[in-house]
Amino acid sequence: MQAKTLLKLSVAVAVATxxxxxxxxxxxxSVSLISDAMESFVNLAAALFALLMVTIAARPADEGHPFGHGKAEYFSSGFEGLLIVGAALGIVWAAAQRFAHPQPIDQLGWGLALSAASSLLNGVLAWRMLAASREQRSIALEADARHLFTDVYTSAGVVAGLLLVPLTGWLWLDPLLAACVALNILREGLRLARRSVDGLMDTAVEPSVRQQIDTTLAQFAHPTIRFDHLVTRRAGQRRFVDLHMHMPAGWTLGRAAALRTDVEQALMSAVPGLRASIQLLPSDVEAHNNDVEDPP
Structure with a gap:
């Protein structure tokens, strides 16, 4: 299922929850159940923003954006992280008010049943979105999925804790659970914001992708052909690799260009969404620049 379809489904599920x-x-x-509902409003806003960013990220490269619009997805995860932090602060405020003024909980059975049903919806959707995010290398999908999983975990904790309230008579358990919900989603929000910053700063490709690149280049290795100054970066679903390919100085330009084309096509076949740029150099020429080379 495509990212846009899953995010549209996420919007519908957010409204239902x-x-x-x-x-x-x-x-x-219950203030803890109300706090759980507040997080669902964050889910809705995050899903709508993620849908917008995925739509922008899918646009092809143009004159103003020659490398495409893939980084738009990082704005989605960053925005979602900030929303989560804001929701956490709101929940802490509500919990503090209920600590000061405890109130009894009514109709707990119906309330917990509704909460459990909404968590089941979120859990199924989050599982599907996380699997799709790995297939499509979409940080927007991953951010939304992990946020939904956080919602499921916190809802489960709230339900379990509220079951103890009528058994113990401890009304303070309700605002305590709300505070725990806030701390949990605050941690997730900060993690998502950090992922967004890392993505906008041109981090290297994942170790598994780097291994695919190295394995592909090894197929072309030869005593007269070598590769060096390999650097990588990622932008949303796109991956980029730049490297130098050294070959005998006596080769014709046509022969060298033909081999470069074979290498580029092999790399792009091994790593879907990869853009490869290879500079040709004679074997006895070394090129130096100020870029930091990826570790071997």
């Missing part, structure tokens, strides 16, 4: 969790909070008066 908002309704169910808000109903659970209204029925019970």
């Amino acid at each position: 908002i309704a169910m969790k808000s109903g659970a909070g209204w029925l019970t008066g």
Whole structure:
């Protein structure tokens, strides 16, 4: 399933979970369930923004963006991280108010049933989105999926904790659970924001992708042919590699260019979405620049 389709589904599920969790909070008066509903509003805003960014990232390269628009996805994960942090602060404020003024919880059975049903929806969608994010190398999908998993975990914790309230009579458990929800999603929000910053700063490709590149180049290795000054970077779903290919000085330009084409095509076949740029050099010529070379 394509990223845009999954994100549209995420929007629909977010609307449904908002309704169910808000109903659970209204029925019970539980601040922890209300806090859980607040996070679903964040899910909705994040899914809408992610859908916009994925649409932009899919645009082809143009004169103003010769390397494409792939980095738009990093804005999505960064925006989602900031939303999560904001939701966490709101939940902490609500929990503090309930600590000061404890209130009994009503109709707990219906409230927990609605919360559990909404968590099941989020869990199924998050599992599918995370699998698709790995297939499509989409950080926007991964960010939304991990956020939904966080929602599932926190909802499960809230449900388990609230079951203890009628058994113990400890009303302070409700705001304590809300505070724990806030701390958990705050951690996730900061992690997503950090991933976004790393992506915007041109990080190297993943180790598995680098291994595919090295394995492909090894197929062309020869005593008279060598590769060096290999650097990589990633931008959303796109991957880029630049390197030097040294060959005998006596080769004709046509023969050298033909081999370069074979190498580039092999690299792009091995790594979908890869853009390869190879500079041709005679074997006895070394080129130096200020770029930091990827570790071997």
